[in-house]
Amino acid sequence: MVCYISIVNLLKLKNKHSNIPIFIPELACPHQCVFCDQTKISGTQAIPKPADVKDIVKSYLKTIPKERHINIAFFGGSFTGIPIILQEQYLNAANFFIKTKQVEGIRISTRPDYISIEILELLKKYGVTTIELGAQSTNDSVLKKSGRGHSFREIETASKLIINFGFELGLQMMIGLPGDSIQKSIQTAKDIVRLGAKNSRIYPTIVIKGTALEKMYKLGLYQPLELDEAVKITKEVYKILDENQINIIRTGLHPSEELTHEKSLIAGPYHISFKELVLTELWKDILNDKLETFDNEFVEIQINESQINYAVGYQSSNKKQLLKRFKNVKFKINNSLKKYELNVSSY
Numbered sequence: 001m002v003c004y005i006s007i008v009n010l011l012k013l014k015n016k017h018s019n020i021p022i023f024i025p026e027l028a029c030p031h032q033c034v035f036c037d038q039t040k041i042s043g044t045q046a047i048p049k050p051a052d053v054k055d056i057v058k059s060y061l062k063t064i065p066k067e068r069h070i071n072i073a074f075f076g077g078s079f080t081g082i083p084i085i086l087q088e089q090y091l092n093a094a095n096f097f098i099k100t101k102q103v104e105g106i107r108i109s110t111r112p113d114y115i116s117i118e119i120l121e122l123l124k125k126y127g128v129t130t131i132e133l134g135a136q137s138t139n140d141s142v143l144k145k146s147g148r149g150h151s152f153r154e155i156e157t158a159s160k161l162i163i164n165f166g167f168e169l170g171l172q173m174m175i176g177l178p179g180d181s182i183q184k185s186i187q188t189a190k191d192i193v194r195l196g197a198k199n200s201r202i203y204p205t206i207v208i209k210g211t212a213l214e215k216m217y218k219l220g221l222y223q224p225l226e227l228d229e230a231v232k233i234t235k236e237v238y239k240i241l242d243e244n245q246i247n248i249i250r251t252g253l254h255p256s257e258e259l260t261h262e263k264s265l266i267a268g269p270y271h272i273s274f275k276e277l278v279l280t281e282l283w284k285d286i287l288n289d290k291l292e293t294f295d296n297e298f299v300e301i302q303i304n305e306s307q308i309n310y311a312v313g314y315q316s317s318n319k320k321q322l323l324k325r326f327k328n329v330k331f332k333i334n335n336s337l338k339k340y341e342l343n344v345s346s347y
């Protein structure tokens with residue numbers, strides 16, 4: 001007999017994606033993005049060689065359920081900025097797993113000005129499916145002040161080429177860059193939608209030891225965002241991307257050793273639960289809006305399971321706030337509701 005639960009679980013797994021990450025920091029990057037720690041990127045980190053790719057992928061495959069959509073992801077630098085011969089060696093090693101149907105595709109991340117027709121032909125040949133561009137901002141003045149070395153025009157041209165070649169486009173953005181503002185961040189999010197991105201990542205700018213931004217900060221030429229400002233700006237950006245069905249793969253920085261233990265963090269809005277803070281804020285607005293006219297003593301709020309922690313809030317902050325107005329507040333799971341829907345009963 002076919003078990004219904006197994007089918008449901010299988011479908012859930014089938015819809016889940018797993019990336020096998022292979023970090024290839026770009027050696028001696030010629031650019032000078034003010035926020036980037038070049039010494040760490042080009043320093044002593046062990047970079048996997050093309051010959052290591054097979055072993056890395058095989059060891060990950062042992063731990064990932066076969067039913068998932070699996071991709072090999074070359075992250076950590078500008079993949080298309082490394083010498084072509086080396087790119088081909090990495091891609092060839094990854095392509096083996098596509099040919100043998102063990103993974104579905106390859107993702108890479110790179111800079112907008114490292115995209116050309118020749119590069120895209122090469123990536124297509126080896127089965128790359130998704131290209132993520134570090135756009136960071138679509139405002140030329142912000143890009144210039146951040147030392148990015150490219151303008152919005154390169155982001156636009158590369159995005160069009162990537163889509164025309166049939167790749168899935170990802171556009172990453174940062175908030176709080178030098179010369180940035182909430183209006184410019186909102187415009188960047190709108191441009192990401194307009195350019196046809198299917199996925200995005202949102203990173204707050206922080207000041208890292210050894211960067212040009214550290215010097216600017218110490219000279220009083222750059223002031224990082226406060227954590228609450230960063231959360232508010234990210235919330236606005238998140239809403240625009242989310243409403244337009246863009247898959248937001250990451251909100252906030254990876255909690256690395258260096259950042260968490262403040263070895264490299266000089267200043268800025270780093271928080272280990274940054275995404276939770278952003279979604280707490282987003283739900284605070286939804287709850288305030290919906291409950292504005294309720295004045296009974298008891299409220300029960302039904303929410304989809306995927307959102308319940310964010311609705312209750314980071315360290316229950318939303319619930320605590322509601323308890324100042326209501327005698328009793330209860331959150332309940334109701335999976336028939338959509339992502340941002342809620343049912344409220346009060347008495």
Ligand code: SF4
Binds near residue numbers: 030031036038077
């Ligand atoms: S962030 Fe800028 S400086 Fe750092 S590796 Fe990327 S392109 Fe180079």
